[in-house]
Amino acid sequence: MAAEIVLFCERKKWHGRSISRAFRTRGIRPLTVSLASCGFSTETKTGLAIPGLGDHLPKGALVLFVPGGSFEQVTTYLGVLHGLRELGVTVWNDARAIERCVDKSTTTFFLQRAGIPTPWTWTGTSLEAALDIVRSKLAQGCKLVQKPLFGAQGEGLRLISALRDLALPEEVSGAYYLQEFIPPADGLHRDWRIFVSAGRVVASMIRHGAGWVTNIKQGARAEAAIPSLELADLALRAASCVGADYAGVDIIQDRSGAPLVLEVNSMPAWQGLQRVTRTRIADSIVAPFLDACLGRTEQASAPQGQEGA
Incomplete structure (x- = not known):
């Protein structure tokens, strides 16, 4: 068959x-x-x-x-x-959602279009324009984070606190993605990873970074945490605006506590998150996926919320 x-x-x-x-x-x-x-x-x-x-x-x-x-x-x-x-x-996720998430500049576009708060961001291909942006933001007392346009898992991130920190064009395939650095209120670097599937939050954690990079693959520590209704709603809206059926949404909070969506991951890793929650994340993807393509399925073993997180 x-x-x-x-x-x-x-x-x-x-x-x-x-x-x-x-x-x-x-x-x-x-x-x-x-x-x-x-x-x-x-x-x-x-x-x-x-x-x-x-x-x-x-x-x-x-x-x-x-x-x-x-x-x-x-x-x-x-x-x-x-x-x-x-x-x-x-x-x-279909190709449209993957394309919107893999390209960070497109993610930013859809977040802004949907009215979802996200850090100040600029993308372009001109080194001169990027240098002008850095000069302007540094003069305002802001640092920047330079990210690879197609990067993942915290690889290739640069903290820009001086002009000399900016990568050369050949190091970033000729495309600059610059985002305002959001400093923590207490000096402790952390953010949220909220896992969304089929229009519901199924698991979440706070990632505590040893430094300013908070990705698990870069050594961050995961702590189970249940998001507020505001954070959960923000994650759901972020996944929806890029058309993702399931996603990992990264949210940081500024010094006032206001949440900002950093990224939406259409092919998220969840091994670190699975270690700190009893929710079976794979089930939370498979069960609604089968409902969508085969009709209602038996979900007696499927997770119900984030019990025990």
Whole structure:
């Protein structure tokens, strides 16, 4: 029998194994493939070349990982996801949401458009313009954070407190993304990671950084915490404005306590978050995903809120 569900991930990754277990507890064995092995073909009825599917069209596709590569390669991977959606397949998250989240400047655009508070941000391709921005903000007493436009997990971040700190164009692929640094009120660097799935908050934590970078992969410590209604609503609105079915939303609070959305992650890692909550995060993705593509499913084992967080 042809697979009704496709799981796009890397088989050996922790998150892929976790999601696969959540499917198996519901009696489903998805076809697990890497987008790197997929493409297009006029020989199939669907026009897609996905190993293991042939002419068959699945009912749903769950995306955990999009491989890196050249611009052409990544365009092909996202094109496959676009194709599945155009053919009527339920795709979580679909290529539109991934594109809006992977490109931090586009995320900022959608956050601002939706009226969601986010730090002052500027994106451009001119070194001269970036230097002018840095001079102006430093003169105002503000530091900046320079982020790779397509970066993740806290890699490649720079704190800009002087002109010399700004990266050269070749170090950032010619694109500058500069965001105002939000200093903590008490000198302790922390932010929120709120995990959203199918329009509800399912788990959350506060990340305490050893330095100003608060990503778990960069050594931050996770603490279970239940967000206020204001923070939860902000996370839900942020995920919705980029069209993400599930997402990890990063929120920082300024010195007055006002929340600001930093990023929306359409392919979030949750291994660190899973360590501090009893909520089964993989279940919180799989159960509503199956509801969306197969109709109502048995959810007796699915999590209900963030019990024990």
